[in-house]
Structure formats: structure tokens, C-alpha cells
Amino acid sequence: MPKKCSCLVLRRLAIYYRYLSQLPSESSHALSSAEISKQLGIKASQLRQDLHWFGEFGHQGYGYDIEYLKGQLCNILHLNMIHPFIIIGAGNLGQALANYAEFERDGFILKALFDINPKLIGLRIHNVEIMDMDCLESFASKNQISIAAICTPSNNAQNVITRAVNAGIKGIWNFASPNVIVPDDVIVENVYLSESLYTLAARLDEGNKSAFNELNAH
Amino acid sequence: MPKKCSCLVLRRLAIYYRYLSQLPSESSHALSSAEISKQLGIKASQLRQDLHWFGEFGHQGYGYDIEYLKGQLCNILHLNMIHPFIIIGAGNLGQALANYAEFERDGFILKALFDINPKLIGLRIHNVEIMDMDCLESFASKNQISIAAICTPSNNAQNVITRAVNAGIKGIWNFASPNVIVPDDVIVENVYLSESLYTLAARLDEGNKSAFNELNAH
DNA sequence: TAGATTGTTAATCGATTAACAATC
DNA sequence: TAGATTGTTAATCGATTAACAATC
Numbered sequence A, B: 001m002p003k004k005c006s007c008l009v010l011r012r013l014a015i016y017y018r019y020l021s022q023l024p025s026e027s028s029h030a031l032s033s034a035e036i037s038k039q040l041g042i043k044a045s046q047l048r049q050d051l052h053w054f055g056e057f058g059h060q061g062y063g064y065d066i067e068y069l070k071g072q073l074c075n076i077l078h079l080n081m082i083h084p085f086i087i088i089g090a091g092n093l094g095q096a097l098a099n100y101a102e103f104e105r106d107g108f109i110l111k112a113l114f115d116i117n118p119k120l121i122g123l124r125i126h127n128v129e130i131m132d133m134d135c136l137e138s139f140a141s142k143n144q145i146s147i148a149a150i151c152t153p154s155n156n157a158q159n160v161i162t163r164a165v166n167a168g169i170k171g172i173w174n175f176a177s178p179n180v181i182v183p184d185d186v187i188v189e190n191v192y193l194s195e196s197l198y199t200l201a202a203r204l205d206e207g208n209k210s211a212f213n214e215l216n217a218h
Numbered sequence C, D: 001t002a003g004a005t006t007g008t009t010a011a012t013c014g015a016t017t018a019a020c021a022a023t024c
Helices: A007-022 A033-040 A044-052 A066-076 A092-099 A101-106 A133-142 A154-166 A193-203 B007-022 B033-040 B044-052 B066-076 B092-099 B101-106 B133-142 B154-166 B193-203
Strands: A083-088 A108-115 A128-132 A147-150 A171-174 A187-190 B083-088 B108-115 B128-132 B147-150 B171-174 B187-190
Touching: A007 A033, A007 A044, A007 A066, A007 B193, A033 A044, A083 A092, A083 A133, A092 A108, A092 B092, A092 B101, A101 A108, A101 B092, A101 B193, A108 A133, A128 A133, A133 A154, A147 A154, A154 A171, A171 B193, A187 B193, A193 B007, A193 B101, A193 B171, A193 B187, B007 B033, B007 B044, B007 B066, B033 B044, B083 B092, B083 B133, B092 B108, B101 B108, B108 B133, B128 B133, B133 B154, B147 B154, B154 B171
Parallel strands: A083 A108, A083 A147, A108 A128, A147 A171, A171 A187, B083 B108, B083 B147, B108 B128, B147 B171, B171 B187
Antiparallel strands: none
16 A cells, blocks of 8 residues: 555545535434445445545444534645635636636635736736736745646646746646646646546447537538 | 446547647657657557557557547547537536637537526527526427536536436536436536645645645635 | 567556454 | 444455567
8 A cells, every 4th residue: 555645535535525515504413434425426435445544534333423524624635724826827718717716615715817918917807817927926926826727728838837836836737738847846736628528529429319410511 | 358448548548639639730740659658748558558449540660640640539539520518507617618618629519508597598608698497408409419518506416417318418517516317328527626626735735835824814 | 671669468556345343 | 232334454356557579
């Protein structure tokens, strides 16, 4: 067994956390691994194995106290603190992400967007300013930014990521391009948005009548 | 070896496809598995193994013809056809997705958004109309919609997905909630957007000075 | 031909699942 | 106590990597 758990485990812990957070408050105080895992479509032993990486959070014969487990997962996922973040690239995707306010609830506070396009600089999205890329380094270090979401075209990604890292950013939420190069102490989390949609299309039944039009006919 | 390749393989095929699509046209005609995989940060044997699920696309001693491989991946991923799709739930996330025009290039054409909020119905996002949820079934079957992106609150997800499936939709791009129940011939592709961000935060170094503020202090 | 690189099998590695003793 | 359910080990399963014969 390696020292560090895999990203797969962390992602499931995040799924457990979200599930527990969304339970109606009038529900019971405790749940068994069998009950939780059934709701999430996984195996109970996997849930217990995942938690086992970080300690013991349940009681034999009883299950898991919901509030306690939620608090522990919150700690494990570092959601008990503010994460100021910025978005680099204020095109469609960057603006879309800025408008998706959901993250604020969990302490991810958007401080600024950055772009090189003079037509965008100065505009406000979701009440956050789009700033000139030239200001990236000074802004990031002054405001102790920990995370940058990368929403530039893929051929710019490595360049802006290097700049962000030099300005002290330790977490890259990367929507732009796979396989960027960063120092060992910087974490890159890739989001494969179009690839996810491609995968869905690929898995659709070939006989599916709704997708028979040739692209050329468009 | 199972009959069907895993979703992990399909996702990597999508990554290869995007990589090849983005190559400048003045680059060479052929690439070896070693060259491609180095750019993408994977092992060459994995690239060859992934392709091996679907056939033989290279030539010994020569490598892969870029245009040919791109075309074959396009077929495998079903990107050689139009996929009309809708977005269910026109809140922040649904609107954000509608504004993210990138998919159109690959044949994913947004035909409508749906919501129950009377204030949203009739508005146009990215020049596509937000329609009343009551029209979902008739619109979806009349327009041969194959894919629905689910952007409702998670407690509505199962309900709208059941309705979408009854209207003939075969692919669910699910941003709302894990573990929804669908018939065997319907494909669900989950996108874990907040979970991805949680995972990034969890992996950030504990000593990271940029994230030391208590959430309570906010 | 000699060098390069594939297709493909076999070996390794890691993740998931099953099982059950411990114990509430 | 008896029943329930955890924590944890061991077994299984699947995915990744290495190796190399085939061959361009």
C-alpha cells in the first residue's frame, strides 16, 4: 500500500462530502456504509476502504454519524478554509466559470479574471473585474492567490501557467491543455470538458436514430 | 481481455484526437507513438495499446499518418456526425455551458435550453431559446435530440432525466448528481466539476500560505 | 540491408471487492 | 446478549507498462 492515496480516492471523498451536505436536515443522525454506498452506486467496502486512508470515522454496529463524518471530510478536503482564486483567460469558458457561482459556498472566492484582450479588460463578470494580464504577478502575490483556473487557448496554457507559478500559485485548475509542466510542489488538476462530451458521443449506440445526419450536410 | 474498452481508453482517444487536431498544418505528415505520447505525458505502449482496441492504424518503422489517424479517431468517437443536444436547467451552469461555444465545432449543436422559471422562459442565450420544461418531450422527439446536458439542482436530476429518456434521449451529460437510474441503452457521462476543484484543494500542500484564512473569518 | 517502430503478448502494478474478526 | 456494522486483510480484477517478434 503506497503512502499517499490516489486522486480517485480523493474524488470519491468529495462525492461523499457533497452527498452528505445535500441530505435534508430532518433525516437520521447516522448512516451505514451500506446505506450511503447504495445511494451513490458504489460498493460499501469501497467507501470503508476510502475512509480507511485517513482514519476511523464510524462505530461498529452503528454506522457513521453524519455531522461528524461531514466535518472530517471537510478537513480532509481542505474545505474548512478560504481559497482565493483567479481565472486566467476571460473568453467564453472563463466567463462561464465566473458566472457559475456554486463554488463560493465552499470557500472558493474569485478575486479577478485576467486577459490580454483590451476589449475585455475593465469589464466585470459576476461583479469581478477582468484585469490586464500584465498585472497577473503583482495581483497574485499581493492577494495571496492559491489557485488559478486556466481558460486560455491551449497554445497559451504553458506560458500563463509558468507565470502563475512564478507568482506563487500552487494549484492549477486546468481547462486548457493536458500535460503542462510545473514544479513538484504545484498541483495540476485537469478538467476534460470536451473530451467528456466526445466520450459520451462515442458510447452512444451506433444505431441511434437521432445522430444520423452527416456533419457535411450541415 | 473484455469485449468492450473502458471509458478511460475512450477518454484518452479523445485526448489524442484533440492533440492531433491542434497540430499546426505545417508539421510533419507522420508521428511515432513515442513522439505523440511524449507530448501528452503518457507511455508510448499505452497509446499503442489504446489504439489496439480498434484496429491497426500505423506502419512499422514509420509511425502514424496524422491525417489518417485523425480520421479514424473521428470515426471511433462518432464525431463525424451532427449531435443535436439540449440543456435542461438554465441557471448559472446551464447558461455558462450554452455560452461555451467550443462544442459546435465538433458537431454538437445546441437546439434549446429548458427551465421551469417563468422569468427565464423566452430569453435567448447565445442565440438559443430557453423553453418551458412542459415542452421538453414534444421538442426532443420532434427535433431528434440525442443528448441532454443536465444542469438542474441535484434533487431534480432524476426527474428530468426520466422525462428526457422517455422522450427518446439516449445520452445524458450529467452535471447535476451522481448515480441516476436509466435504462440499459442510455449512456450517462458524469461531470464532477465541484469535485474536481475539491480534489485540487485537498492536494494542495498543507503548509501553503495562500490558503490559511479560516472560512469562519469570512 | 539496417534501423525504426509497430502490433501484441506477458509481466507488473494498482484499484476494487470480498470476507471476516473485532466490537459496539 | 444477539444483531449489526465497522476496520482491515486477503483475493480478485482490471489497467498500465515492458518486452520483443514481426515487418516496413
